[in-house]
Amino acid sequence: MATPASPAKFLKALQDEGLTVVQVGDWRTHNRNHKGPWGPVHGVMIHHTVTTGSAHTVDICRKGYAGLPGPLCHGVITKDGRVHLVGYGRANHAGLGDDDVLAAVIAEKRLPADNEASTDGNARFYGFECENLGDGDDPWPAVQLEAIERAAAAVCRLHDWDAESVIGHLEWQPGKVDPRGFSMDGMRDRVQARLDAKAPTKPPAPAGKPGPKYEPFPGAAFFAPGRRHQVITEMGRRLVAEGCGRYSVGPGPRWADADRRSYAAWQRKLGFSGSDADGIPGPTSWNALKVPNT
Structure with a gap:
């Protein structure tokens, strides 16, 4: 459980994780807070957009469409690996989901199967929409998957969460299939490895004696x-x-x-x-x- 970070801290966390961030318009104040709370937050939710074309994808995620006003997420991760910030606060991305799933996310435990839609996810999750048609054929470029990994890790690091706080929309709401085309278990492995790798496991090299440029052969x-x-x-x-x-x-x-x-x-x-x-x-x-x- 955590209070949402300020827009400035959110932006810095993404940049510190090595991401290229594009700030779109009034993203810091573009939200749906007048429709309900945002926070406390418990995790990060990953989606695919069912769209093609980066400019079109970012535009629709910022503005929304008839029946579902924007913003539709906080960040849009396009195929080139850039993260476009389109809103901050309550966003129309998660919808109603399973309260048992939310309890597992809070406890950072393995997720149960989602079988009901009774809990407001828009109030509880950061959301990243990822440019992909979601048909199982549209590829996921390595640079985009790395950006998803980095973005999720950035938010986890911001709130001292483990990778079990990262879920897909399909794990939250019955009937959803996104993200389709990669495994959320595999993505959580990547996020956790990134979080573990940044942990201080050895002292820094003495001043004037930097470590080797390339990784030594580990055997x-x-x-x-x-x-x-x-x-x-x-x-x-x-x-x-x-x-x-x-x-x-x-x-x-x-x-x-x-x-x-x-x-x-x-x-x-x-x-x-x-x-x-x-x-x-x-x-x-x-x-x-x-x-x-x-």
């Missing part, structure tokens, strides 16, 4: 099934940049078969073959990949 045993770490996300991003990505969604922090297949493509690109291109990182191929230090 082959690090890449075991189920391993979750931000370094795996950074590795995946480098593989995508090298044209070796074999991801349908992601990359993300959990080591999976898509990571192994992508790394095998990188090994083959370097000239390795046979058992030397099995998708498990080794020191030579790892150092050549130049994964940024995390």
Whole structure:
């Protein structure tokens, strides 16, 4: 439970998380507060827009449409990874949902199935609409998924929440399917890995002695099934940049078969073959990949 952050703190949290933020018009005071409360807030809700075209998507999320006045969220995450702030305060995004789901979000526990619509979600959640047709075919670019991860983590960090405070609209209100095209469990994994990675786990390097520019090879045993770490996300991003990505969604922090297949493509690109291109990182191929230090 938390009092909503001020617009300035919300904006700073997003920017501090490394997001490119576009401030649209009078977003700081554009809201539906005259229709009911906003707060206390308990979590972050993710949606897809069922629209195409960034300018059109931002416009409709800001203004709304007949029968559903805007703003329809607080931020619109477009396919290029930018976050467009269109409102702040109560917004028409969550609607009525399941009180048991809300209780689980507050307790930061695994969500039950949503089977009723009895609780006002517009008062309780921050909302991000994400540009996508929601037909299961419209792709989710890696840069957009990363922006969703960063935006959700920014709000969680602002209120000292865990990733269990991040939910999809489909987990809140029966009959909703958004966001469609990626897993909310997988997105929560990404958000939690980002929150964990920012925790102070080691002392800072002494002044004048910065850490290495690239991540040292962590050892082959690090890449075991189920391993979750931000370094795996950074590795995946480098593989995508090298044209070796074999991801349908992601990359993300959990080591999976898509990571192994992508790394095998990188090994083959370097000239390795046979058992030397099995998708498990080794020191030579790892150092050549130049994964940024995390």
